[in-house]
Amino acid sequence: MFSKVTNEKLQVRSDKSNTKSLSTILYCLFFVLFSLTSNAQCAMCRAALGGDANKAQAQAVNDGIVYLMVIPYILVGGIGYYIYRMRTNKKQE
Numbered sequence: 001m002f003s004k005v006t007n008e009k010l011q012v013r014s015d016k017s018n019t020k021s022l023s024t025i026l027y028c029l030f031f032v033l034f035s036l037t038s039n040a041q042c043a044m045c046r047a048a049l050g051g052d053a054n055k056a057q058a059q060a061v062n063d064g065i066v067y068l069m070v071i072p073y074i075l076v077g078g079i080g081y082y083i084y085r086m087r088t089n090k091k092q093e
Contacts, residue, residue, distance in 0.1 A: 049058045 045061065048054065049061060
């Protein structure tokens with residue numbers, strides 16, 4: 001009797017797992033197909049950086065974007081390192 005209940009539970013879990021993996025695949029496929037057409041730029045940036053005469057200004061804007069992008073990565077990395085240290089300290093105790 002115990003193996004029958006266990007087999008039924010495994011079957012239910014397997015069905016949920018298949019449904020979840022199918023929905024994940026469809027979700028990823030949807031966003032891959034519809035993200036290809038999204039090519040947007042700020043109207044102000046496009047007007048300021050359009051043309052060949054503004055190479056220095058375009059480089060400055062690119063450097064600013066990279067600078068702004070680094071800050072969140074440093075914060076996430078710091079939080080990840082803090083969590084890693086907490087977990088290793090718990091394992092040593």
